[in-house]
Structures are given as C-alpha cells and as structure tokens.
Amino acid sequence: MFTKRRTWTGLVAAVGLAVLATATSVPAGAQTGDQAAAPARGIYSVQADKAQRNAIEAGGVDVLGQRGGATEFVATPQQLDELRAAGIAPTQIGDLDKQLAERNSRNGGKAAAKADEFPAGDEAYHTYDEVNAELEKAATDHPDLAAVSSIGKSVEGRDLNMIKISDNAGTDEDEPEVLFNCNQHAREHLTTEMCMRVVSRLTDGYETDAKVKEMVDGKEIWVVPMVNPDGAMYDIEGGEYKMWRKNRDGEGTDLNRNWDYKWGCCDGSDTDPGGETYRGTAGFSAPETKALSDFVLSRNVNGAQQIKAHIDFHTYSELVLWPFGHTDETVTEDMTQEEYDRFETIGKEMAGTNDYTPMQSSGLYITDGDSNGWMWGSQKILSYTFEMYPGQGGVDGFYPPASVIEEQTSRNDAAVDILIQNAA
Numbered sequence: 156m157f158t159k160r161r162t163w164t165g166l167v168a169a170v171g172l173a174v175l176a177t178a179t180s181v182p183a184g185a186q187t188g189d190q191a192a193a194p195a196r197g198i199y200s201v202q203a204d205k206a207q208r209n210a211i212e213a214g215g216v217d218v219l220g221q222r223g224g225a226t227e228f229v230a231t232p233q234q235l236d237e238l239r240a241a242g243i244a245p246t247q248i249g250d251l252d253k254q255l256a257e258r259n260s261r262n263g264g265k266a267a268a269k270a271d272e273f274p275a276g277d278e279a280y281h282t283y284d285e286v287n288a289e290l291e292k293a294a295t296d297h298p299d300l301a302a303v304s305s306i307g308k309s310v311e312g313r314d315l316n317m318i319k320i321s322d323n324a325g326t327d328e329d330e331p332e333v334l335f336n337c338n339q340h341a342r343e344h345l346t347t348e349m350c351m352r353v354v355s356r357l358t359d360g361y362e363t364d365a366k367v368k369e370m371v372d373g374k375e376i377w378v379v380p381m382v383n384p385d386g387a388m389y390d391i392e393g394g395e396y397k398m399w400r401k402n403r404d405g406e407g408t409d410l411n412r413n414w415d416y417k418w419g420c421c422d423g424s425d426t427d428p429g430g431e432t433y434r435g436t437a438g439f440s441a442p443e444t445k446a447l448s449d450f451v452l453s454r455n456v457n458g459a460q461q462i463k464a465h466i467d468f469h470t471y472s473e474l475v476l477w478p479f480g481h482t483d484e485t486v487t488e489d490m491t492q493e494e495y496d497r498f499e500t501i502g503k504e505m506a507g508t509n510d511y512t513p514m515q516s517s518g519l520y521i522t523d524g525d526s527n528g529w530m531w532g533s534q535k536i537l538s539y540t541f542e543m544y545p546g547q548g549g550v551d552g553f554y555p556p557a558s559v560i561e562e563q564t565s566r567n568d569a570a571v572d573i574l575i576q577n578a579a
C-alpha cells in the first residue's frame with residue numbers, strides 16, 4: 156500500500172478546521188525498525204471519506220488499507236494525539252507488536268532453518284539469493300530466451316538483477332518492450348513471487364503454450380523481481396517479519412515516492428526521514444530508483460522509448476491503478492482525455508480478469524513521486540500499479556502464507572497477457 160504525510164497546515168485545510176498548527180515530526184527512533192527504541196504502535200480504524208483519508212495519511216501514519224468504509228492504519232501515540240487534536244477519532248483495533256509477534260509465532264515460532272530465510276512455514280517465498288539463482292537457472296535452461304544482467308546496486312551494494320525474455324534474448328531486436336518490476340516496498344514479498352511467476356511462465360511455457368510463444372517472439376520483456384532487496388532481506392532478518400517498507404538508507408526512503416516526476420509536488424509524500432512515505436532528498440536520490448529509471452532511459456533509442464507498457468506490483472488491496480496519483484484531475488498536464496480513456500479501458504479490461512478494483516491512483520488518496528507518474532509523465536509508458544492479494548487484512552495482509560502464492564500470482568496471468576499485448 157501507499158501511505159503519505161502532509162504538513163499539518165495541509166491536514167487542517169483538508170478537514171476544514173480553523174485551528175492551524177505547525178508541522179510536527181515523528182520522534183527520533185520511531186519507525187526506524189529499532190523496535191526497542193520506538194514507541195508502541197497501535198492499529199486503528201476510522202470511518203473516513205476521501206478528504207479525511209487524505210488528512211489521516213497526512214499524519215505520517217502507516218495506512219494499511221480500507222475495510223468497508225473504514226481506513227486502517229498504524230500510528231504511534233504521538234501521531235494518534237495529533238489526529239485526535241485535529242478532530243479525528245479513530246478506534247484502536249489492535250497492537251502492532253502483538254500482531255507481528257502473533258504472525259511470527261504462527262508456525263510454532265521456530266527459527267528459520269538457515270540464515271536469511273523467511274520465517275518457518277514461509278520458506279517457499281524467494282530470498283534475494285534464491286531469486287538470483289532462479290534467474291540464472293532460467294537463463295541457463297533457456298539460453299535463447301533469457302538473459303540476466305544487473306541494472307545497478309542497492310544502498311547496501313546488492314546487485315539489482317533483471318532478466319530479459321524474448322526470442323533471441325541476446326540481440327536487441329526492433330520489438331515493442333514491456334517492463335515488470337516488483338518489491339519496491341520491502342514487506343510486499345508476494346510481489347517478488349509475481350515477478351518470478353512471469354519469468355517461469357514465459358520461459359518454461361514457451362515450448363508448450365502458443366500464446367506465450369507469440370508474446371515472447373513478438374516482444375522484449377524485462378523483469379526486475381526485487382527493486383528493494385536490502386529492505387526485503389531486512390524485513391525477514393532473524394526469521395521474523397518487521398513491517399519494513401522503505402529502502403535501507405538511513406531511516407529509509409520510500410522508493411515509490413522518490414521518482415522524479417512531480418516529485419514532492421502535491422503533499423503526496425513525507426519530508427520527514429522517519430515517516431513511512433519519506434520521499435528522499437531529491438527525485439532519484441535512492442540508488443534503486445535511479446538504477447531502474449536509468450535502465451528505462453537507456454531504452455530510449457534514437458529518441459523513441461522502446462518500453463511501451465509497465466506494471467509495478469505492490470500489495471495489498473486488490474486494485475488496478477493508473478496515473479496520475481498527484482492530482483484528482485483525469486485530464487491534466489501530460490494526460491489528454493484520449494490517453495486517460497486508454498488507461499481506463501485497458502485497466503478495466505485487466506481488472507475484469509483478476510477481479511481487482513480498477514481506478515485512477517489518486518482515487519484512494521494523493522501520492523507524488525510514484526513510478527506510474529514518471530513512467531507515463533516522462534516516458535509515455537502505459538504504466539499501471541497492481542495492488543495484489545489480499546483485499547484487506549491489517550498487518551497480516553503483507554504476510555499471506557506461502558500456500559497462496561500459486562493461486563494469487565496465477566490470478567494475474569491473463570492481466571499480464573493483456574498488458575503485454577497492448578505494448579505497441
């Protein structure tokens with residue numbers, strides 16, 4: 156999911172209150188993953204309309220999702236005080252540390268069998284090393300169809316690996332290109348499985364599935380399964396989930412607020428390094444977004460961007476989202492009515508296959524510096540965000556059991572095919 160923070164001036168304006176307050180910050184140590192030093196975080200729910208959702212997220216809280224008409228979020232005591240002072244009265248429905256402890260003990264609380272492994276029972280999820288091994292295996296098994304490369308390095312020096320899938324993968328052919336990326340947000344591990352599903356289906360399925368063969372023959376398909384490997388591996392360190400979202404640069408940058416299109420324009424991200432939607436010091440200040448965007452820019456050949464379509468996979472809420480997120484307007488700078496209609500038509504077509512809810516990104520609340528905005532606003536790439544399974548779920552929503560991987564990734568096969576076929 157995406158969360159955001161506004162200044163309290165913006166919040167007060169949004170909820171129509173007359174009292175103004177100065178911007179407040181999360182206390183040092185909060186939301187840094189240093190659980191010992193962080194104040195206890197509660198889980199809250201409140202009935203909220205759109206303006207109130209914008210306002211709630213303005214407090215720097217970690218919005219989990221919408222349940223019915225209710226917004227659920229994680230907040231520190233200070234954030235809660237601020238919301239209440241602003242006239243919003245959420246009800247506490249849980250305690251984050253308790254829910255995480257419960258989730259982490261679900262399979263008997265056993266430590267993972269080996270270092271850097273997912274918690275016991277969830278070993279079917281791919282670690283960073285396992286992703287890389289499987290990409291290499293795909294390229295070894297299908298040398299004509301798949302080629303692995305690195306687009307750069309993470310904050311902690313991990314290679315950001317990518318696989319190209321096409322007939323004659325070693326040759327840059329004049330074919331429309333498609334990009335899939337996953338795991339910008341660390342804790343959204345199911346998305347990594349989604350990218351690995353795309354890889355296995357398009358390589359292993361090539362010989363037997365005529366539709367796959369047609370797509371692979373006619374397109375060049377790039378897949379980056381882990382954009383935020385440092386964060387993902389930190390989130391499972393010691394065999395316990397930590398609800399970590401951002402990268403691992405200091406207190407962390409929210410990679411999906413760090414893209415350099417309308418970066419920080421519209422109160423759709425956080426200026427506080429401790430906030431869950433901290434946008435970073437500048438557009439593409441994070442090496443991970445810089446690497447992925449530089450790769451996309453490298454596909455601009457003789458003034459023509461070769462990548463025509465893109466999905467950025469996230470969890471959770473079961474949504475198909477299209478740009479823009481920074482404005483509620485449909486037709487605006489860099490988006491004509493005709494262009495918007497195309498986004499909506501294809502978005503709804505994809506949502507018709509996976510039973511997600513289709514909408515413009517800003518339909519939930521305002522975000523800025525997200526990947527879809529840059530992909531379309533800067534490169535005219537037909538770019539969607541999928542928020543995957545589950546539809547709702549609080550803390551557990553980020554950590555579905557490994558038993559759902561097959562069903563919840565194959566659920567998007569038809570939508571992925573529609574996206575590829577619309578890359579032209």
Ligand SMILES: [Zn+2]
Pocket residue numbers: 156157339340343411469470
């Ligand atoms: Zn996300």
